Amino acid sequence: MRVLSLGRWLRAGRVPPREPASRPSGHRHSGHRPQGPPQELPQGPSQVPPQKVSVEVLEHLEHLALVDFRDSEGVERLQKAIQFADQLHEVNTDGVEPMDSVLEDRCLYLREDDVTEGNCTKELLENARETVEEYFVAPPGNIPLVKLEGQKTFLQGSK
Amino acid sequence: MAAVLAMVARGCGGVWRRLRQRCAVRPGSGPFPRGERAVACNARGGMMSAGKSGLTPWIPVVGLEIHAQISSNSKLFSGSQVQFAAPPNSLVSFFDASLPGTLPVLNRRCVEAAVMTGLALNCHINKKSLFDRKHYFYADLPAGYQITQQRVPIAVNGSLSYSLCIDNKMSQMVTKTVRIKQIQLEQDSGKSLHDDARSQTLVDLNRAGVGLMELVMEPDMCCGEEAAAAVRELQLILQTLGSSQAVMAEGQLRVDANVSVHHPGEPYGVRTEVKNINSIRFLAKAVDYEIQRQIEELGNGGTISNETRAFDSKLGCTVPMRDKEGKQDYRFMPEPNLPPLILYDAKSLPANMNHQQVINIDWIRERLPDLPSVKREKLVEQYGILPEHSFTLLVWQQDQNCNSRHSNEDGLPEFFENVVKQTQMKPKKVIGWILNDLLSYLKQHSLTVKESPVSSFLLADLLNLLEKKEISSTAAKQVLAELWKGKGKTPLETVKEQKLELLQDQKELEQICQAVIDGQENEVMAIKAGNQKVLNKLIGLVQKKTQGRSNPVLVKQLLEKKLSE
Numbered sequence: 001m002r003v004l005s006l007g008r009w010l011r012a013g014r015v016p017p018r019e020p021a022s023r024p025s026g027h028r029h030s031g032h033r034p035q036g037p038p039q040e041l042p043q044g045p046s047q048v049p050p051q052k053v054s055v056e057v058l059e060h061l062e063h064l065a066l067v068d069f070r071d072s073e074g075v076e077r078l079q080k081a082i083q084f085a086d087q088l089h090e091v092n093t094d095g096v097e098p099m100d101s102v103l104e105d106r107c108l109y110l111r112e113d114d115v116t117e118g119n120c121t122k123e124l125l126e127n128a129r130e131t132v133e134e135y136f137v138a139p140p141g142n143i144p145l146v147k148l149e150g151q152k153t154f155l156q157g158s159k
Numbered sequence: 160m161a162a163v164l165a166m167v168a169r170g171c172g173g174v175w176r177r178l179r180q181r182c183a184v185r186p187g188s189g190p191f192p193r194g195e196r197a198v199a200c201n202a203r204g205g206m207m208s209a210g211k212s213g214l215t216p217w218i219p220v221v222g223l224e225i226h227a228q229i230s231s232n233s234k235l236f237s238g239s240q241v242q243f244a245a246p247p248n249s250l251v252s253f254f255d256a257s258l259p260g261t262l263p264v265l266n267r268r269c270v271e272a273a274v275m276t277g278l279a280l281n282c283h284i285n286k287k288s289l290f291d292r293k294h295y296f297y298a299d300l301p302a303g304y305q306i307t308q309q310r311v312p313i314a315v316n317g318s319l320s321y322s323l324c325i326d327n328k329m330s331q332m333v334t335k336t337v338r339i340k341q342i343q344l345e346q347d348s349g350k351s352l353h354d355d356a357r358s359q360t361l362v363d364l365n366r367a368g369v370g371l372m373e374l375v376m377e378p379d380m381c382c383g384e385e386a387a388a389a390v391r392e393l394q395l396i397l398q399t400l401g402s403s404q405a406v407m408a409e410g411q412l413r414v415d416a417n418v419s420v421h422h423p424g425e426p427y428g429v430r431t432e433v434k435n436i437n438s439i440r441f442l443a444k445a446v447d448y449e450i451q452r453q454i455e456e457l458g459n460g461g462t463i464s465n466e467t468r469a470f471d472s473k474l475g476c477t478v479p480m481r482d483k484e485g486k487q488d489y490r491f492m493p494e495p496n497l498p499p500l501i502l503y504d505a506k507s508l509p510a511n512m513n514h515q516q517v518i519n520i521d522w523i524r525e526r527l528p529d530l531p532s533v534k535r536e537k538l539v540e541q542y543g544i545l546p547e548h549s550f551t552l553l554v555w556q557q558d559q560n561c562n563s564r565h566s567n568e569d570g571l572p573e574f575f576e577n578v579v580k581q582t583q584m585k586p587k588k589v590i591g592w593i594l595n596d597l598l599s600y601l602k603q604h605s606l607t608v609k610e611s612p613v614s615s616f617l618l619a620d621l622l623n624l625l626e627k628k629e630i631s632s633t634a635a636k637q638v639l640a641e642l643w644k645g646k647g648k649t650p651l652e653t654v655k656e657q658k659l660e661l662l663q664d665q666k667e668l669e670q671i672c673q674a675v676i677d678g679q680e681n682e683v684m685a686i687k688a689g690n691q692k693v694l695n696k697l698i699g700l701v702q703k704k705t706q707g708r709s710n711p712v713l714v715k716q717l718l719e720k721k722l723s724e
Contacts, residue, residue, distance in 0.1 A: 060488070064488055100289065100493035100495075101493055101494075101495045101496075101497075101498065103495075103496075103497070103498040104498055104499060105498075107498065107501075107516065108265060108497060108498045108499065108500050108501065109264060109265070109516070110265055110267035110270065110515070110518070111233075111238070111264045111266050112268075112515070113231050113233055113266055113267060113268035113269075114232060114233060114238065115232055115238060115239070115240040116233070116238030117237055117238040117239045117252035117253075117254075118238075118239035118240050118250045118251060118252055119249055119250075120251070120253075121246070121247075121248045121249050121251070124251055124253075125248065127256075127258075132359075132361055133361075134246065134248055134249075135247050135352070135361035135363055136298075136361070136362040136363075136364070137360070138298030138351070138359065138360040138361075139298070139359065139360065140353060140354075140358050140359060140360050
């Protein structure tokens, strides 16, 4: 599905041409590029040495988060972002209970079981680009392997 | 040992018998030495295939993940209505549609339902439980994540006891237990309708956000029959509690099975997950098919991959689903918008908190209704009926509940009790009339107990006539058939109309008996020669002459007396 797969160029060892700044409109990804850190990385002592992000991890991330690391710049930004976050390791958290939420001391409000919302089909459907008889429309998914055998090999071939 | 083996093999259905036959075809193959015999039961009491010598048996392991839709007016985190079959996207709030700026607000009733269920299943209720986000992309999950309780669920470490028939005649029941790992609250997703023709999916979010209880069971079961029995009992419990209506046909109870096989003494094999099981019958079929498929695959030298498979009910087999290519990474994270859920008991109840904001576990425990197992025991104790009969009484009620949208209707047990109250006949005899006669009529005409044209009063009346020996039991069945037509007649009226009263005049009966004896010389000689079975023919003839109005027991006595003279 992706026209230029990052994993592929990494494996091939070639440097791909720079992508134009604007992104083609027909692209299916929600895709947003990870923004780089706003300031320079402090060069202070860090317990974890900067890691290279492996190909498998990159593919995995692209698949999970539907983010597209189009080129080496994207990968570099990712590496810097990881390095930035790794600074957290400098803090000693032995014996400290992790905090889930700043709300942890608040009371969880319990609502009575009454029907108070709903019946706003029209308003909800206004947001959808395409609807069919009051249903939202989405691409197909989760079809048993048996039917899609032919289509699957086609996709692999196009990669 | 052999007797145990036979009993076990019978109990587990046809699969293992087929397997034994298959094993017989390939003796001595595989890495296991010849002469290894199958052991009847493993430590857990699970059943194993009895392979012929030369093959080590397989132990199947079945674990279930059950999603039960909570019976509530509104959804788990929003105020939109919970209802089956409404116009698409009409029961959806802004939060359910995951519009920005909306936040989850927990429904009190859902928490109570989960606590009730946890208590009924002997779980430890966590006084502090947490909510998490489980991320995955799918069209019917608008937020891109589901709010669930992965780290610390509301209830843990429970057990479910269920009964299983050893043979198909329901005459021997054995009790088994399956451990409940945890019960957690989570959101349901919307519904997708796949339109393959136009290569699109239509999404209806009416179901998105409805409260679910996910019950995770430990893999303590070993075949489809056990899984089916466990789910039936769970259904009954949920319906009794009212926490879920648990009607599988309406998607209120969804079961996924995790199946694997391994050799005794070896670690558990790779498991597959079987989804798309729409009824209890299909659950048993799916599990048994998958067990057999895995055994065959491994027997042929293949491997089992950790995949998700869908059950195709038409073909009766499981097929791989394209759903999960490789292991899913759900990226669990704490739900930042919800503080921990705190529950209280009598001891820890805070003094100055608003009642509405407090859930007291002990208060809920005190108000739990009688669970099915308790109800059954009470029936057995009070009326002296057999456990199997007690089981059938409640199971019929449950089947009725599954087919109708109303739960906890007055059912068969109540009918039975009403009849017992109004008749002199002993409960042990009454139960036969309920389970054999009344039940078969109800089933034949697909009626609920409430819809029965024969009320408990009428049946009691009829049984009284029988008990007073005013009619024979054959006549009673005839009357019942007539009463079933619902023409409003009483049993006595029907008896008089069809002239079914037993002949009370002893002399007249004796005369008829004598007449029959006189007319059947050959038979009389045979009886006197020692062939007692021919006596039945004579009894039959007397019955004919009296048009079925003679008491067969009395007739037999009279005939025997006369023949011995």
